[in-house]
Amino acid sequence: MAGQAVVVAGGGPTGLMLAGELALAGVDVAVVEQRAGQDLVGSRAGGLHARTIEVLDQRGIADRFLSQGQVAQIAGFAWIPLDIGDLPTRHPYGLALWQNRIERLLAGWVGELGVPIHYGREVTGFAQDAAGVDVALSDGRSLRADYLVGCDGGRSPIRKAAGIAFPGWDPSTSHLIAEVEVAEEPEWGTRRDALGIHGLSRLEDGGAVRVMVTEQRLGATGEPTLRDLGEALVAVYGTDFGIHSPTWISRFSDMARQAASYRKGRVLVAGDAAHVHYPTGGQGLQLGVQDAVNLGWKLAQVVKGVSPDGLLDTYHTERHPVAARVLRNTMAQVALLRTDDRTDALRDAVSELLGMDEPRKRVAAEMSGLDIRYDLGDGHPLLGRRVPDLDLVTADGPRRVFTLLHDARPVLLNLGEPGGLDITPWVDRVRSIDATYAGDWELPVLGRVAAPAAVLIRPDGYAAWAGDGTDAGLREALATWFGSP
Numbered sequence: 001m002a003g004q005a006v007v008v009a010g011g012g013p014t015g016l017m018l019a020g021e022l023a024l025a026g027v028d029v030a031v032v033e034q035r036a037g038q039d040l041v042g043s044r045a046g047g048l049h050a051r052t053i054e055v056l057d058q059r060g061i062a063d064r065f066l067s068q069g070q071v072a073q074i075a076g077f078a079w080i081p082l083d084i085g086d087l088p089t090r091h092p093y094g095l096a097l098w099q100n101r102i103e104r105l106l107a108g109w110v111g112e113l114g115v116p117i118h119y120g121r122e123v124t125g126f127a128q129d130a131a132g133v134d135v136a137l138s139d140g141r142s143l144r145a146d147y148l149v150g151c152d153g154g155r156s157p158i159r160k161a162a163g164i165a166f167p168g169w170d171p172s173t174s175h176l177i178a179e180v181e182v183a184e185e186p187e188w189g190t191r192r193d194a195l196g197i198h199g200l201s202r203l204e205d206g207g208a209v210r211v212m213v214t215e216q217r218l219g220a221t222g223e224p225t226l227r228d229l230g231e232a233l234v235a236v237y238g239t240d241f242g243i244h245s246p247t248w249i250s251r252f253s254d255m256a257r258q259a260a261s262y263r264k265g266r267v268l269v270a271g272d273a274a275h276v277h278y279p280t281g282g283q284g285l286q287l288g289v290q291d292a293v294n295l296g297w298k299l300a301q302v303v304k305g306v307s308p309d310g311l312l313d314t315y316h317t318e319r320h321p322v323a324a325r326v327l328r329n330t331m332a333q334v335a336l337l338r339t340d341d342r343t344d345a346l347r348d349a350v351s352e353l354l355g356m357d358e359p360r361k362r363v364a365a366e367m368s369g370l371d372i373r374y375d376l377g378d379g380h381p382l383l384g385r386r387v388p389d390l391d392l393v394t395a396d397g398p399r400r401v402f403t404l405l406h407d408a409r410p411v412l413l414n415l416g417e418p419g420g421l422d423i424t425p426w427v428d429r430v431r432s433i434d435a436t437y438a439g440d441w442e443l444p445v446l447g448r449v450a451a452p453a454a455v456l457i458r459p460d461g462y463a464a465w466a467g468d469g470t471d472a473g474l475r476e477a478l479a480t481w482f483g484s485p
C-alpha cells in the first residue's frame, strides 16, 4: 500500500464520516478496519438526532438515511420524552434507524468518494516523527501518513499507544445486552426493580429476542458469556427463559471517560475513542459523526498546507466541551433512572419541569445537538452556532444554505449590497455568494436574532463571522480559519 495523507483507524460511524469529509476536501485518505466487512453484529445505536440529520443534509446525503428509517420524536432525557417538533430546523424530529444500516449507508457514500477501506486489518502500532507517522498493520505491512486518526472505539488502542490519558468516572451500573433465541415465552417489555432496569423485546426479524439485563455486580472483566447472561436473568426473573443460540452478547456500563487531549502531535482521536458514556439519550454516535465533521476540513487544510497545524488544536478546544456536556447529562440521567421511590419522585418532578415549554426546548435542543455553540468570542449571537438552513434567493435561483455546503467548502453568504464584500485573496478557498433572504432568523433556544448582513460559514456549517453591514473582522476571520491571504 502506498503512503497517504491521512490514515483513519476504525471504520465505524466516526471513521467513515471523517473519511468522507477528507475525500470531499480532496485529501488522500485510507480507512483501516479490523472487521472483515461493514456488517455489525448486534444493535448499538438506534437512530439519528436532528443535528446529525442536518449535518448529513449539509452533504446532500440526508435523504438516503431518511428513506430507510422512521421519522419520529426520539429525543428524551432519562426516558422522559421531549418533542422537538417546534424547534426551528428543517428536521424537527429524529430518525429511528439501526447502527448497522447507518454504517452501511456511510460506507456506501465513502465508497462513491473513492476512499479505500482496508477491511480485516488492524492498526497494531505507530511511530510518529517530525514529518509523519508510520502506521503498522496486522498483515505485516505499514503505511506512511501525515496524520493518523484513531476512530477505533472506546477501548482505542491508538489513544492508549499515544499515551493520551482517559480520566473520568468508574461505572455505577452495568448491563448485559444480547440477541438470543428462547425456549420459553419470556416476560416481554421493561421491568424495573431494586437492581435496575431490564427488558426483553422481539427483534424485527420476528425470531430472535433482544435482552437487556442489569448485572448484580460491577467490575466483571472479559467478554460476557451465555452463562453470565443466564445467571443475570435468573437473578432478576427467576428463570433464564431457556436462552440459547446467541448471535451477540455484550456489556455496557455508565462509565464516563474523556480523552484529556484529542491530539498528540500527528495522532488524533475522535468518536468513542475520545469519549465514552452511558447510552441513554442516544448521543454517542451523533458526537462521533460531528467530531468527524469538525475535524475533517481542518485536517484537510493542514495536510494541503493551507493552514498551520495549530488549526488542529481548535478541534480539541471546540469538541472537548461538547462531549464533556454529554458526559454530564448522561451522569444526571443515570441518577434519575435509579429505581428507588425517592428517585422516582425526583424524576416525576423533573418530568413536570420538562413539561414546561422553556425547559423542554432547552433540554431538547441539547439532546438533539441543535444548541451547540463553539466559543469563537463575543459578537453576533450566530457566531460559533450552526447556520440555519435558510431558503435563499440567488442570481441562479432559489438555494438552501445547506445545499451550498454540499462540497464541504467554506461559504461567504452576503445578504447585503451585492458584491459589497471583497475577499479576493481567498477566492480559491472560499465561495462567495450574494443572496437575499426575507424571513426571520430563528435559532434553537435563543429564538429570533437580528438578521446579519453577511455570514462566513465554515464547511461544518458553523458561523465563523457575522457581519453588521461592514467588513470589520472579516479578513481576520478568513485568515484564522482558511489560511493567510
Ligand SMILES: Cc1cc2nc3c(=O)[nH]c(=O)nc-3n(C[C@H](O)[C@H](O)[C@H](O)COP(=O)(O)OP(=O)(O)OC[C@H]3O[C@@H](n4cnc5c(N)ncnc54)[C@H](O)[C@@H]3O)c2cc1C
Binding pocket: 009, 010, 011, 012, 013, 014, 015, 032, 033, 034, 035, 043, 044, 045, 046, 047, 099, 121, 122, 123, 124, 151, 152, 153, 154, 156, 157, 158, 177, 252, 270, 271, 272, 273, 279, 281, 282, 283, 284, 285, 286, 287, 288
Ligand atoms: C447498547 C448501546 C446502545 C447505543 N445506542 C446509541 C444510540 O441510540 N444513539 C447513539 O448516538 N449512540 C448509541 N450508542 C453509542 C454508539 O454505538 C457509539 O457511540 C458509536 O458506535 C461510536 O462510533 P465510533 O465510530 O466512534 O466507534 P465504534 O463504532 O466503536 O467503531 C470503532 C471501529 O474501530 C474498529 N477498530 C478498533 N480497533 C481497531 C484497530 N486497532 N485497527 C482497526 N480498526 C479498529 C472496530 O472494529 C470498530 O469498527 C450505543 C452504544 C451501545 C453500547
